[in-house]
Amino acid sequence: MLKHTFCHIPGVGTKTEKRLWNSGILDWNSPLGSFKLRKKAEGTFQSTIEESRRSFELRDPGYFGSTLPPKESWRLFSDFRDDVAYIDIETNGYVGPHGYITAISLYDGKRVRYYIKGENLDDFKEDIFDYKLLVTYNGKCFDIPFIESHMGIKLPHAHIDLRYTLRDLGFKGGLKGCEKLIGIDRGELKGVDGYFAVLLWRDYRRNKNPKALETLLAYNIQDVVNLEPLMIKAHNLKLMLTP
DNA sequence: TACTCACATACTCTTTGCCT
DNA sequence: AGGCAAAGAGTATGTGAGTA
Numbered sequence: 001m002l003k004h005t006f007c008h009i010p011g012v013g014t015k016t017e018k019r020l021w022n023s024g025i026l027d028w029n030s031p032l033g034s035f036k037l038r039k040k041a042e043g044t045f046q047s048t049i050e051e052s053r054r055s056f057e058l059r060d061p062g063y064f065g066s067t068l069p070p071k072e073s074w075r076l077f078s079d080f081r082d083d084v085a086y087i088d089i090e091t092n093g094y095v096g097p098h099g100y101i102t103a104i105s106l107y108d109g110k111r112v113r114y115y116i117k118g119e120n121l122d123d124f125k126e127d128i129f130d131y132k133l134l135v136t137y138n139g140k141c142f143d144i145p146f147i148e149s150h151m152g153i154k155l156p157h158a159h160i161d162l163r164y165t166l167r168d169l170g171f172k173g174g175l176k177g178c179e180k181l182i183g184i185d186r187g188e189l190k191g192v193d194g195y196f197a198v199l200l201w202r203d204y205r206r207n208k209n210p211k212a213l214e215t216l217l218a219y220n221i222q223d224v225v226n227l228e229p230l231m232i233k234a235h236n237l238k239l240m241l242t243p
Numbered sequence: 244t245a246c247t248c249a250c251a252t253a254c255t256c257t258t259t260g261c262c263t
Numbered sequence: 264a265g266g267c268a269a270a271g272a273g274t275a276t277g278t279g280a281g282t283a
Contacts (some may be wrong), residue, residue: 070269091263095265100263116253142262142269163261164269174261194263 001075001239002056002083003027008067009048028053055090059083061133066159070140073160076133082156084108085131089143090220093198102201103216105224112221116213125153135231137175137223138163162227165234175223178204182233184226189219 004027007017020044055063061080068075071197077084086107090101104115104124108131115124118176124147128134136143140161148154162178176193179186188217197219203212 016251027281038248089263093263095263102263138261138268141260145267146262161268167260167270172260198263 001242002052002064002079002169005052005064005068005072005075006118007069008052008064009073010044011175012045014069014072016215045230051187061158062156065133068196070161070164073158074165074235076158076160077135077231079110080133083223084135084231085133085157086231087128087130088136088220088223088227090194090197090216092201093195099146099150101114101139101146102197103220104147105217105220107221107224107228108188111229112225114217114221116217121152123215125151128155128157132157134159135227137178137227137230140164160231162230162234165229165238166230169237171234171236175226178230179226186222186226189215189222230231 003146004021005022006012007014007137009149012020015144024030031043038067051063055061056079059080061076061083064076065073086109088105089101090103092098094100101121102117105122106113106115106127113122114126119129134144134155134157136159138161139159140163144155144159166172166178171181176186197216200212200219203209204216
């Protein structure tokens with residue numbers, strides 16, 4: 001899909017991109033011919049295409065991540081699927097100086113890794129750089145800034161925030177709501193939500209209850225594993241809607 | 244060249260929704 | 264509750280096409 005993308009070029013929006021496609025200019029190798037671009041796009045078109053080719057060859061989604069309109073970030077998925085990390089965090093429920101991360105789950109489509117405060121949380125700082133593309137739900141507003149400010153790292157990865165892609169497709173109501181609409185079942189963890197995860201952590205810390213931590217992790221892992229079918233569904237629906 | 248029209252993009256401000 | 268990106272609404276600006 002990326003090689004057919006033009007809307008990351010300054011001065012080209014999704015409407016102009018559609019006109020390009022309709023004129024038979026379908027990918028980065030198609031000659032522009034007599035297609036009339038607006039001035040701004042005229043000046044940057046060729047250099048942007050060249051940079052796009054380079055970044056594609058180098059398998060660097062970062063360039064596209066920073067230039068694609070967020071609504072269109074789903075286009076990164078199929079070309080960079082091997083470099084994807086689905087991530088989700090749980091916290092102690094506080095924001096600000098008293099807030100901290102209790103658990104992080106990371107799933108790459110094959111294996112799940114999880115990180116727990118007081119055990120191996122810092123390993124995440126290294127492991128996350130095994131990947132180039134992050135997929136989250138509402139991570140742009142919550143998970144990523146929280147990780148960056150509380151772990152003291154910068155995550156320069158390209159990023160697909162499914163919240164906006166799914167919403168654009170008409171799926172609203174939070175992560176659980178979207179799962180329900182798409183038909184993903186949570187099994188016995190149906191009643192667990194973010195706030196319950198906070199309580200589980202307190203139970204684990206205060207009462208040294210290992211069952212509480214176990215449930216917390218199971219919930220966190222389920223969140224992150226469910227992101228994959230959501231991503232695939234969103235990607236395929238978007239693709240169907242693209243001429 | 245001068246003008247108008249339609250449309251796309253760009254900009255600004257406000258609102259919305261989501262996370263734990 | 265706190266934080267914040269993106270959507271949405273509204274407006275401004277710029278472009279290209281058409282016409283005379």
